[in-house]
Amino acid sequence: MSGLRFVDVCTGAGGLALGLEQAGFEPVLLLDKKPVACDTLRMNRPAWQVLESDLLDFIPSRHRETYDVDLLSAGLPRVKSSASVARTESEVELRLLEAAVYLAHAVQPRALIIENVPELVRAPDFEPVRGLIRKELHHLGYSLRWFTLNAADFGVPQERKLGLLVALKEPQCAAFHPPEPTVREHLSVGRALRHSMAEGGWRDADRWAAQANSVAPTLVGGSDRRGGADLGPTGTKKAWARMGVDGGTVADSVPGPDFVWAPETGRQGMVKITTDQAAILQGFPSDWRFAGKKTARYRQIGHAFPPPVARALGLAIRTALAAPATPVAGYTSTL
Incomplete structure (x- = not known):
């Protein structure tokens, strides 16, 4: 047909x-x-x-x-x-x-x-x-x-x-x-994002990917009437924290070679995901682009x-x- x-x-x-x-x-x-x-x-x-x-x-x-x-x-x-x-x-x-x-x-x-x-x-x-x-x-x-x-x-x-x-x-x-x-097997966040996390020369990408060994919680696009981009409500942020990810914001770029990943120290020691990485977590192909500034891009992806x-x-x-x-x-x- x-x-x-x-x-x-x-x-x-x-x-x-x-x-x-x-x-x-x-x-x-x-x-x-x-x-x-x-x-x-x-x-x-x-x-x-x-x-x-x-x-x-x-x-x-x-x-x-x-x-x-x-x-x-x-x-x-x-x-x-x-x-x-x-x-x-x-x-x-x-x-x-x-x-x-x-x-x-x-x-x-x-x-x-x-x-x-x-x-x-x-x-x-x-x-x-x-x-x-x-x-x-x-x-x-x-x-x-x-x-x-x-x-x-x-x-x-x-x-x-x-x-x-x-x-x-x-x-x-x-x-x-x-x-x-x-x-048959769900794709984990670490396996999905490991390559992109290493693109900036970050040396801890493999160690982080090993900890991020489950699927992501539901991405939440949020409302146009509130704040900037984040990965969701409190429960969702806690799930991200268990993977060593700061769910309170979205990064402009992947971590560089000097970033020290120490999630036990709090948000400052956690890695952040970018809008491009959020698109991967939503299943978009790598060549699909999103218009607008960072928050607008993330909201489109989250919805x-x-x-x-x-x-x-x-x-x-x-x-x-x-x-x-x-x-x-x-x-x-x-x-």
């Missing part, structure tokens, strides 16, 4: 779109409201059609290329956890989630991907949201599959759980199966969908779309 076309909304730095491209899908339109994210997309893929617009303001009838596509994908801003889903600050994220579903009315794709927090898949507090999505998509003839994936299972050196909805029309939904892990997971997901959807058009008797959607 060739010539599969997709529209991607809330594209960000392009992790989901890049992985889908690797799986054989061709983007016809990518949409994001942040100028720096659009700059990143244009810098890496000048031929992609990138629209700087808020999904809530997007009018698909003005963009005829969005019609008759095979896939609509949306890596959306995170709705709040189940403990805080009723808070006022969740309203924008929930409206974007609803807007992505309503966009399916106009676009009528053969398949739909929505990615968000893992809690969206099963947490009781999100049942009203799932109910709305189920009602709208069933009305359009889609069957739904809710599931979670862990990026570490796909060669990404990071513990990152993704909540996913894949919707397809019959009989393709019966042919869809969530992708299986592509690695991104890991491309290796997107590729595996795209291949699974591609297989389902190629399935013979023979209805499966008695099949109903799951969850």
